[in-house]
Amino acid sequence: MGLLDTEFGKRRLLTVEVPAVEAYNRGRDPGFGITLNRVGGALVLSYQLKPCHNVYRLETRLLSSYPTVPPETRVLTPLKHCPHLLEGQTMCLWRQGSTRAASRWDPAQFTCVFAVQAAWRWLACYEVWHETGEWPLPEAK
Amino acid sequence: MDFRPLNEVERRQLVTALRGNADRGLSLLMDRQTTYTGTAEEVPDEEVIAAIKSVPCHY
Numbered sequence: 090m091g092l093l094d095t096e097f098g099k100r101r102l103l104t105v106e107v108p109a110v111e112a113y114n115r116g117r118d119p120g121f122g123i124t125l126n127r128v129g130g131a132l133v134l135s136y137q138l139k140p141c142h143n144v145y146r147l148e149t150r151l152l153s154s155y156p157t158v159p160p161e162t163r164v165l166t167p168l169k170h171c172p173h174l175l176e177g178q179t180m181c182l183w184r185q186g187s188t189r190a191a192s193r194w195d196p197a198q199f200t201c202v203f204a205v206q207a208a209w210r211w212l213a214c215y216e217v218w219h220e221t222g223e224w225p226l227p228e229a230k
Numbered sequence: 231m232d233f234r235p236l237n238e239v240e241r242r243q244l245v246t247a248l249r250g251n252a253d254r255g256l257s258l259l260m261d262r263q264t265t266y267t268g269t270a271e272e273v274p275d276e277e278v279i280a281a282i283k284s285v286p287c288h289y
Contacts, residue, residue: 121262139264209260210251213244214248216235217236226248
């Protein structure tokens with residue numbers, strides 16, 4: 090299944106993902122909205138988040154197998170190495186590489202904006218960890 | 231990046247909010263620049279996209 094080259098994928102984009110992004114962007118300050126770009130067979134969301142005092146640039150990649158396969162979110166702003174950060178500054182959000190049953194990503198419930206919100210929460214945890222050395226949330230079971 | 235840390239009060243408030251979000255679905259509210267502004271027990275449907283509901287993440 091391809092997000093950008095099948096009827097199912099295009100319908101999902103037009104009826105679910107794009108309206109969610111438009112709603113997120115409504116009233117948002119310039120620079121803090123989500124922009125969408127096609128990169129090969131993937132759709133890339135570029136945006137900034139500022140959960141506390143620091144601004145982070147991020148991108149969330151929706152691969153052609155999205156939404157079956159969860160989105161991948163990478164922080165472009167250099168970070169200190171910390172828990173729940175994978176190679177290439179990819180956030181560990183959904184237990185990547187796990188079986189479908191164990192994954193935290195639910196394609197029936199979540200949109201790409203949920204991935205942005207999950208990234209926001211991850212960054213808020215990072216800001217706490219940066220000062221205390223402790224990740225403020227326990228690892229989900 | 232020049233990292234600007236949270237002060238102790240801000241950090242304590244944020245940790246309480248994050249745990250409330252994870253444990254009991256408290257919504258985290260953000261402003262037009264996505265900066266944390268507080269929490270809410272309930273968020274109207276039309277504002278839900280501007281609030282961080284509890285997302286069952288791995289971390």
